[in-house]
Each structure stands twice: as structure tokens, then as C-alpha cells.
């Protein structure tokens with residue numbers, strides 16, 4: 001895993017809803033080897049441990065990276081108070097990312113703050129991507145115009161029925177997989193959503209890649225803080241690091257607990 005520490009000036013800051021922020025930063029080194037689905041470890045001033053935030057999107061030629069994060073506690077609160085012109089101190093790119101193939105028909109399934117890493121991953125697919133997003137309510141929706149601008153077939157579910165399908169995003173997934181062919185499913189979101197997504201894909205023999213979230217400390221495979229139980233090809237069990245071996249895993253490897 002080759003990563004770099006970089007101070008990245010914030011080019012654009014936007015507030016997407018009551019608790020979610022988007023930062024577009026200038027990068028010269030980290031962006032050079034970046035892949036969608038990887039993450040960065042961001043330094044929140046005054047905190048020893050960095051905070052892991054997924055790469056939402058990036059452009060190597062233009063030299064920018066976009067992060068979208070929700071304020072959950074002190075660290076993300078400190079980050080959210082940064083302004084355009086300040087810099088983000090990041091370690092990146094970390095983790096293994098999605099292996100995408102824009103020639104395939106892919107379905108992307110995102111829930112809540114698991115949605116951002118799917119934006120960059122689905123971009124190259126244009127109209128070949130079906131993007132299914134689930135949110136608590138209309139007020140929690142993020143990035144929908146960005147997915148539309150990329151040409152994706154976008155379908156939305158809300159838990160309270162305030163927008164789109166009233167129910168879970170995994171119900172939209174079952175419908176989509178029954179409706180037309182699909183070569184691969186990519187998912188990021190809460191664990192119950194990932195488990196149902198994996199089951200829907202696996203029962204149809206479709207490859208499914210899931211991005212897992214575990215509490216992290218070092219973010220580089222050194223502290224054993226982010227272990228998750230996985231299955232080897234021979235069926236035996238082993239622990240792997242979400243930060244180093246993931247966060248993206250083939251769903252068939254994951255032992256859901």
C-alpha cells in the first residue's frame with residue numbers, strides 16, 4: 001500500500017444538508033495513484049487519531065479530490081469548521097478500492113453516508129449504471145443531482161416515504177435484479193443493508209463488492225484495530241484488516257456478525 005501525507009488546500013466547501021459537508025481539495029501527490037472506493041485519513045486539528053473518510057470522487061488530470069462527510073462527533077465537527085483556503089492534512093490513498101469495469105452492467109447500492117464513494121465509482125459507467133440510493137427522509141438526501149449529471153439510472157428510496165420508493169433500498173435492488181441483467185453489484189452503507197444486498201446478488205450468482213466500515217485508529221494496518229472476520233477460499237475463517245485488506249471485499253469473503 002503506497003500512500004502519502006499531503007496538505008491539500010480546500011478549493012470549495014459546500015453544506016449538502018443539516019449535517020453533511022462536501023470539500024473539494026487540490027492534490028498533487030495523493031491523487032496520482034488514487035482509485036474509487038479508497039479512503040483518506042484526515043487530521044482533525046488537536047486530535048491524535050485521524051478520521052477515515054472515503055474518496056467521493058477525484059480527477060487526476062485536474063488534480064482534485066472530493067470528500068463528503070457527516071458530522072458525527074468531535075473530529076468531523078472540527079473538520080466541518082474548516083474554510084475554503086484552509087488545508088486538509090491527509091494520508092491517502094488508503095485501502096484497496098473498487099475494481100470497476102465500465103463495460104459491464106453494474107448496480108450501485110448506497111445507504112445514507114455510504115453513498116459518497118459510489119459517485120466516483122459509478123461515473124465511468126454513464127448510462128450503464130443503475131444507482132439505487134436509500135435515505136432516512138427527503139431532508140437527508142445527498143448527491144442525487146451529481147449522480148444524474150453522470151447519466152446514471154437513479155432510483156431513490158426513503159424510510160419514511162417522503163421521496164421515491166417508501167421502504168428500503170434493498171427492495172429497489174430486488175426489483176432491479178429481476179427486471180434486467182446485471183454483471184456486478186457495488187455497495188456501501190449500513191451493515192444490515194450490505195447483508196441484504198449481498199444475499200440478493202449471491203442468490204442470483206452476481207458478483208458483489210461491499211465496502212465495510214469499522215472503527216479505525218491507524219488506518220494503515222499497524223494497530224489491529226479494525227479486524228473483520230472473513231472466509232478463505234477453502235472455507236476456513238480468518239481475520240483481515242478493513243483498512244488494509246478492505247474496505248472493499250467480495251461479499252462471499254465476509255462473515256457477517
Ligand SMILES: Cc1cc2nc3c(=O)[nH]c(=O)nc-3n(C[C@H](O)[C@H](O)[C@H](O)COP(=O)(O)OP(=O)(O)OC[C@H]3O[C@@H](n4cnc5c(N)ncnc54)[C@H](O)[C@@H]3O)c2cc1C
Nearest residue numbers: 049051052053054068069070072073074075076214215216
Ligand atoms: C473506510 C471508512 C470510510 C469512511 N468514509 C466516510 C465518508 O465518506 N463520510 C462519512 O461521513 N463518514 C465516513 N466514515 C465514518 C467516519 O470515519 C466517522 O464518522 C468518523 O471517524 C467519526 O469521527 P468523530 O471524531 O466525528 O466521531 P467520534 O465518535 O468522536 O470518533 C472517535 C474515534 O472513533 C473513530 N471512529 C468513530 N466512528 C468511526 C467509524 N464509523 N469508522 C471508523 N472510525 C470511527 C474516529 O476515528 C475516532 O478515533 C468512514 C469510515 C471508514 C472506516
Ligand code: FES
Nearest residue numbers: 217219223224243
Ligand atoms: S486501523 Fe489500525 S489496523 Fe486498521
